[in-house]
Amino acid sequence: MPLPKRWHKKKKPPAGFEVVEPTLEALEHELRDKIKDTNEKKRKIESLWPVHQISWQKSRYIYDMYYTYHRISKQVYNYCIQQKLVDAALIAKWKKPGYERLCSTYVINPTNYKFGTTSLCRVPLWDRSTQQKSAKDPTTGCIGCASGKGASPRNIFGNKYGQYLAAVQVAREERLEKLRQQQAAKEAAEDNDSDGDDETDDDDEEEKGEDDYGPKPAAGIWAGSTKLQAESEQMVIGGNDDDKDDDGEDETDDEEEDDE
Numbered sequence: 001m002p003l004p005k006r007w008h009k010k011k012k013p014p015a016g017f018e019v020v021e022p023t024l025e026a027l028e029h030e031l032r033d034k035i036k037d038t039n040e041k042k043r044k045i046e047s048l049w050p051v052h053q054i055s056w057q058k059s060r061y062i063y064d065m066y067y068t069y070h071r072i073s074k075q076v077y078n079y080c081i082q083q084k085l086v087d088a089a090l091i092a093k094w095k096k097p098g099y100e101r102l103c104s105t106y107v108i109n110p111t112n113y114k115f116g117t118t119s120l121c122r123v124p125l126w127d128r129s130t131q132q133k134s135a136k137d138p139t140t141g142c143i144g145c146a147s148g149k150g151a152s153p154r155n156i157f158g159n160k161y162g163q164y165l166a167a168v169q170v171a172r173e174e175r176l177e178k179l180r181q182q183q184a185a186k187e188a189a190e191d192n193d194s195d196g197d198d199e200t201d202d203d204d205e206e207e208k209g210e211d212d213y214g215p216k217p218a219a220g221i222w223a224g225s226t227k228l229q230a231e232s233e234q235m236v237i238g239g240n241d242d243d244k245d246d247d248g249e250d251e252t253d254d255e256e257e258d259d260e
Helices: 021-036 046-068 074-082 088-094 165-192 197-208 226-238 249-259
Strands: none
Touching (some): 046 074, 046 088, 046 165
């Protein structure tokens, strides 16, 4: 199913938009599915968490594809802003020190909270009590989005919507390119040496460990294997020195449950 027509009615997408269009489409479908889901066992406010979280993931994806990995042009980035495919206000905040991982502009608006404060998710983990460390913002479901080393978990939502999809996509592309190079080297070796059986067996064993090469029905645009997820997280850490020592333990269990 293509993107909603309203996204294209004013201006034709620029060249290069096809790089991000499949992911944007998948997130749009995911949002529609979540809205249609029954929420009988959830509090009313919790039923809106996916809306905030998918919006964050969509904006973060475009932001990272442009600023972090340089996989899209400025024209594509501006098109996404102009067509309101992403949250421009949230992206503007990410550019400011201290707001690099902000989950929503809602949580920093003092008028939304008692005593003119901000959400608990903006408080670093080291300043929280034991009970508060696992608490989530009631509006967005964010566990913690404070900036700084160890201030918040790597996955701010603790589920698949907290994954950095640009890193996942880039990690997949790099792994596929590595596979192509290995295949080309193996074919070249077979042409020059009829005794290349041992090398083939080794390659086959290595390939068995690579279980998430691209968007499949089970995983979709998200990381469907722990190995790919670890690779994409390492890419994120590499681009953010503040998070290098963050163990991210808070994300594992919740994320696996959500992916099921």
